[in-house]
Amino acid sequence: MRLDERAIARGCGSEVRTAEQLCMAQLDRFMAALATGRPLSVACTAQAPLFAQEATEAGAGTPTFVNIREHAGWATEGRAAGPKMAALLAAAAEPMPATPLVTLESQGVALVLGRDGVALEAAARLADRLDLTVLLDGVQPVAPPRSTPFPVMKGRARAATGWLGAFAVTVDGAAMPRPSSRDRYDWGPGKDGATSRADVVLDLSGGAPLFPAHEVRQGYLRADPADAAAVERAIAAAAELSGTFDKPRFIAFDGALCAHARNKRNGCTRCIDLCPTGAITPGTGPLKDQVVISAEICAGCGACAAVCPTGAATYTLPPPAAMARRIRTLLLAYREAGGEAPVLLLHDEAQGEALLDALSRHGDGLPARVLPLLVNEVSAIDLSLIAGAFAWGASAVRLLLPGRGGHGAEGVHRNIETANAALAGMGLGHAVPRAAAIETDDPFTLGEALTALPRAPFAFAPSTHQAIGSPREMALQGLRALRTAAGAAATTVALPALAPFGAAHVDVAGCTLCLACTSVCPTSAFSANPQTPQLRFLEDACVQCGLCAATCPEKVITLSPRLNFSEAAASPQVVKEEEPAACPRCSKLFGTKASIARVKAKLSAHWMFADPARQAILELCDDCRITEATMGRLDPYAGPARPVTKTTEDWLREAERAKKDQEG
Numbered sequence: 063m064r065l066d067e068r069a070i071a072r073g074c075g076s077e078v079r080t081a082e083q084l085c086m087a088q089l090d091r092f093m094a095a096l097a098t099g100r101p102l103s104v105a106c107t108a109q110a111p112l113f114a115q116e117a118t119e120a121g122a123g124t125p126t127f128v129n130i131r132e133h134a135g136w137a138t139e140g141r142a143a144g145p146k147m148a149a150l151l152a153a154a155a156e157p158m159p160a161t162p163l164v165t166l167e168s169q170g171v172a173l174v175l176g177r178d179g180v181a182l183e184a185a186a187r188l189a190d191r192l193d194l195t196v197l198l199d200g201v202q203p204v205a206p207p208r209s210t211p212f213p214v215m216k217g218r219a220r221a222a223t224g225w226l227g228a229f230a231v232t233v234d235g236a237a238m239p240r241p242s243s244r245d246r247y248d249w250g251p252g253k254d255g256a257t258s259r260a261d262v263v264l265d266l267s268g269g270a271p272l273f274p275a276h277e278v279r280q281g282y283l284r285a286d287p288a289d290a291a292a293v294e295r296a297i298a299a300a301a302e303l304s305g306t307f308d309k310p311r312f313i314a315f316d317g318a319l320c321a322h323a324r325n326k327r328n329g330c331t332r333c334i335d336l337c338p339t340g341a342i343t344p345g346t347g348p349l350k351d352q353v354v355i356s357a358e359i360c361a362g363c364g365a366c367a368a369v370c371p372t373g374a375a376t377y378t379l380p381p382p383a384a385m386a387r388r389i390r391t392l393l394l395a396y397r398e399a400g401g402e403a404p405v406l407l408l409h410d411e412a413q414g415e416a417l418l419d420a421l422s423r424h425g426d427g428l429p430a431r432v433l434p435l436l437v438n439e440v441s442a443i444d445l446s447l448i449a450g451a452f453a454w455g456a457s458a459v460r461l462l463l464p465g466r467g468g469h470g471a472e473g474v475h476r477n478i479e480t481a482n483a484a485l486a487g488m489g490l491g492h493a494v495p496r497a498a499a500i501e502t503d504d505p506f507t508l509g510e511a512l513t514a515l516p517r518a519p520f521a522f523a524p525s526t527h528q529a530i531g532s533p534r535e536m537a538l539q540g541l542r543a544l545r546t547a548a549g550a551a552a553t554t555v556a557l558p559a560l561a562p563f564g565a566a567h568v569d570v571a572g573c574t575l576c577l578a579c580t581s582v583c584p585t586s587a588f589s590a591n592p593q594t595p596q597l598r599f600l601e602d603a604c605v606q607c608g609l610c611a612a613t614c615p616e617k618v619i620t621l622s623p624r625l626n627f628s629e630a631a632a633s634p635q636v637v638k639e640e641e642p643a644a645c646p647r648c649s650k651l652f653g654t655k656a657s658i659a660r661v662k663a664k665l666s667a668h669w670m671f672a673d674p675a676r677q678a679i680l681e682l683c684d685d686c687r688i689t690e691a692t693m694g695r696l697d698p699y700a701g702p703a704r705p706v707t708k709t710t711e712d713w714l715r716e717a718e719r720a721k722k723d724q725e726g
Contacts (some may be wrong), residue, residue, distance in 0.1 A: 063135030066144025069077070073148025073399025074155070076103075076262065083591040085109035096122050103155055105130045105147070128154040133434050139429025149433055152395035156388045158380045162311040164357040166280065168227045169193070170304035173260035175219055178202050180287040183267060184297050185212055191301045192262065197233065199267060203246040206239065214239060216249045222263065222272040225358040226281025226303065231258045231272070233469065243376050262303045264296060275338040275469050278361035280309065299557050310379050312362035313355055317345075319374035320352035321607035324573040324582035329609035332560065333366035333375055338469040342366060364442020365470025368477060371562035371605035372585060373532030379438040386450050386529040386536055392433055393454040394526065403519035405432045405512065406451045409462040410440050413503070417462070421505040432460075432512050445562070446533040448481045448497055449540035453547065455524030458515055465503040475499060481563045484625055487555025488545050492518050522547050534562055534605070543628055554626050561623040564606045566599060569618035570638045575654055579610035579619060589634060596639035596656045601631040645683035652683045658672030 071078045081088040084106065085304050095102055096117055102125040104113055109125045115386060128150050172192040174185045177199050181468065185194045189211050198204055200216040217233035224230050235252035242248060258669065265272065265284040273279045283300050321330040322344065325618035333342050335354060339383040341359035345352045355366070367377040376382060396404050407428075409418070418434060421427055428434065437443065440461050451459050462470055462480070481497045490496070496518075500511050513535040525543035529536040545552070557563060566579075575595050579588040588610055590596065603726065611619040640654040662680050665671045671680070679690050 063131060063280065064141050065135075066147070069144030069399045070148040070151065073145055073401075075395075075398075076155070077149070087111055093120065094114065096120055096125070101155060102126070103128055103151055104579075105151060107131075124153050125359045127234060130326075132422040133428060134430075136422040139430035140427065142430040145396050145399035145583070146430055146433055148399035149392045149396035149401070149404075152633055153388045153392035153435065156384070156391050157249075158197060158384050159386075161379050163308040164311045164312070166226045166307045166309060166358060168261035168281065168304050168307070170262070171260050172262040172300060173197060173231060173261065174266060175199075175265045175290065176287065176317070177254050177267050177269075177386040178287060179204055180293060181212070181266045182210075184264065184293060187297055188264075188301055192304060193227045195258065195260070195441075197258070198237070198247070199269075200247075200249055205245060206243050206247055206354045212248070213220045216247070216252070219265075219267070219272060220587035222282075224281075225279065225356070227261045227306065228358070229249060229260045229263050229264065229281065229622075231260065232256070262300055264300050266293060266296070274340050275361065278339060278363075278469065280307075280361075281286045306565075310362060311357045312360050312364065312377065312379055313357070313367060314376050314381070315355050316374050316376050317349065317352040319372040319584070319606040321372050321374070321584040321605055321609060322353045323351050324584065325608050325613065326350075327582065327609060327612045329582075329584075329607035329612060330371060330605070332369040332371065332473075336365040336369060336470055336473050338363060339364070361502055362439055362442075363470035365469070365473040366444055367533070368442055368444045369560070369562075370444075371607065376533060377438075377442045377444075378441075382444060382446055382533045382536065383529060383531075385437065385447055389435065389447060390454050390529065391453050392435060393451065393456055393524065396433060397398070397455055397524065401431060403517050405429070405433055405458045405459040405460060405515055406456045406457060407432050407434045407460050407462060407512070408437050408440055408443055408447075409434060410437060412441075413464055414462050417503070417508050421509050425506055426510050426513070427511055428509070429515075431517075439470075441468055442535045443474050443477065444537070445480055446475055446529065446536035449484070449537045449544065450529050451540075451543040451679040452481070452485065452490075452496065452520075453525040453527065453540040455520070457517075457519045459498075460512065460515075462508065463499050463501045465501050467501065476558075476560060479558050481623050483557050484541055485544075485556055486551040487557075488552050490520065490544070490546060490548055490550065492516070494518070498636070520548065522549070538563070538602070541625060542627060553628050554624050557623040557625060559623060560606070562605050564604055564621060564623035565601050565626065566604055566606075567620050567622055568597070568637050569616075569620075572616045572618035573638050573658060574616060575638060575640060575661070576615060578613050578615060582609045584609065591639075594639065596644050597637045598634040599637050600634045601626050628692055642683070645680055645686055646678075648683060650683045650685070 063427040067078055081091050084092055104125045105128050107129040114124050116600045122428055130147045130150055138141050170192045172194050174181050174196045181196055184528060185196045196214045197217050199218055215238060217236040220232045222231045233256045234254040236256035237252040238248040240248045240250055256654050263282045266287045268287050271284055273282055276282055276284055283296040285296040300664045323329060339359055339361050342353050345354045359544045364377045366375045393404055440463055448459055478497045482495050485491050485496055502508055525547045527543045529539055575597060577590050580590045585603040585605055586601050589598045606621050606623055642651040642681045643655045643658050644651055645652045662677055
């Protein structure tokens with residue numbers, strides 16, 4: 063592997079020290095660099111445990127480890143990978159904040175679901191580790207063992223809720239075995255709707271899973287009872303699920319920003335629609351206007367954060383602002399080191415690292431201009447990171463996803479579509495989409511897809527802006543910076559449905575200035591003027607949640623997803639205003655003249671306001687209207703003569719009289 067020391071030093075802006083056997087004969091060089099007390103990055107991951115151990119024994123902080131061998135040097139284009147190495151080193155030096163944790167506790171109470179003797183055998187092997195109950199479906203005959211140190215019941219698991227340490231399983235047909243059972247279990251009377259609570263559920267029933275995306279529901283282990291290897295893995299995993307466990311709190315949630323609902327009207331449901339685990343549900347009670355995210359169920363795919371238009375849900379591993387800093391450093395360092403037309407490749411640990419390693423060891427490796435960046439979940443990539451990457455100089459962005467589709471990937475595909483629409487609207491598109499996903503589990507397919515990318519750099523210097531604020535604010539900053547750097551003339555750019563930017567158009571002729579939209583808008587995009595009857599709209603604040611359109615009684619509001627780069631979008635614009643009405647008696651301003659005219663027109667056919675003199679009362683303010691009524695000028699109970707009430711005797715009497723008149 064060739065090192066271009068000059069390019070590396072120029073790109074990462076740090077002191078560079080080299081070695082050929084740093085983990086062996088030249089370990090003293092590592093110890094000398096460690097003794098300086100300065101932040102230290104080691105461009106080797108193969109011997110990271112050794113270096114971390116030496117740092118711990120020396121009482122120093124753990125260095126940052128960077129893989130420039132499999133990601134850069136071991137490649138057909140490895141000799142040209144100096145700028146890439148500089149970029150990888152510079153990006154790795156960007157500090158990442160600590161991730162908050164949520165604690166799960168398991169007392170080792172386990173429920174084993176089964177259909178045959180496999181469940182009993184699994185329970186027998188776990189009996190010394192867990193407090194077990196076996197639930198057989200009773201379909202197949204099962205011979206009872208000579209003795210059972212755990213309860214065995216019959217029943218069908220109809221539904222389940224919960225997580226590791228807090229499962230609740232609803233069982234129909236729950237029954238105990240009869241003591242007289244001989245060659246097969248003989249069951250007693252069953253009961254529907256029973257609830258079994260457990261810390262761990264081992265599902266060997268062979269039926270449908272109890273949870274969506276069950277593979278990532280912690281504490282729920284499922285295996286086909288006919289697959290001996292899968293059963294062994296499930297047993298081994300269940301044996302370890304007793305005690306206290308920490309998992310990342312993947313999502314930080316601010317309910318005050320949530321645009322889910324207002325006044326019993328549903329608006330944004332993007333996160334609920336995409337969550338693969340069911341961890342997000344509509345709130346109730348005091349939280350009825352927002353969603354609720356269960357940190358215990360959340361598996362960390364980040365789909366909710368990727369599409370949240372307000373920033374109420376943000377990813378924490380790491381937060382978008384920290385990831386944006388790393389992307390910015392990566393791309394600007396690559397350019398500083400002399401690199402051109404970089405391609406940003408976002409990948410995860412489980413799938414991505416394995417593919418890159420195989421490609422470097424058994425294939426051509428990554429092209430020199432492809433900059434791989436490790437993220438926790440590719441499905442958590444929001445629009446701000448894609449837009450920022452292009453603003454900071456990426457000629458293309460590729461997201462590596464599993465070939466069979468990952469959990470929650472719909473959101474990131476939506477962000478890719480939005481980014482490409484924005485680029486095309488600014489005249490920066492390309493025949494080959496600049497943003498796209500590569501869905502494959504084959505390293506050579508990955509390599510071919512990256513090698514085939516056309517070299518299509520932007521013909522302008524990248525932006526160097528710092529991304530700050532919420533993900534939505536960072537996305538706007540990136541798109542505006544890209545437009546400024548490119549000198550694009552487009553003022554408005556149409557975006558696909560569910561994009562987080564756009565306008566809410568009001569049919570002014572039908573608007574009554576009821577201002578219902580201002581009371582439900584979660585971002586104050588619609589606002590009122592306290593001084594005069596006026597409706598204002600701030601496009602930069604509109605997240606296209608649809609609450610205004612759902613609430614408007616006249617149904618005159620429509621949404622239009624788009625980017626608006628004009629100055630008008632950044633300041634409130636008057637949508638409609640009317641002259642206020644003045645009370646003819648006290649001169650108090652109330653309502654509008656148009657609204658009073660509409661009320662008079664609607665009530666003109668009512669008997670109470672048939673007289674024009676009475677209609678004039680509608681022109682009075684609330685206080686004067688009460689005065690008018692209490693002074694006797696308006697009797698609310700007055701009206702036309704009421705029909706005489708007739709009893710049955712009256713009707714019979716009239717019928718008899720009519721009969722006599724007819725006979726006479």
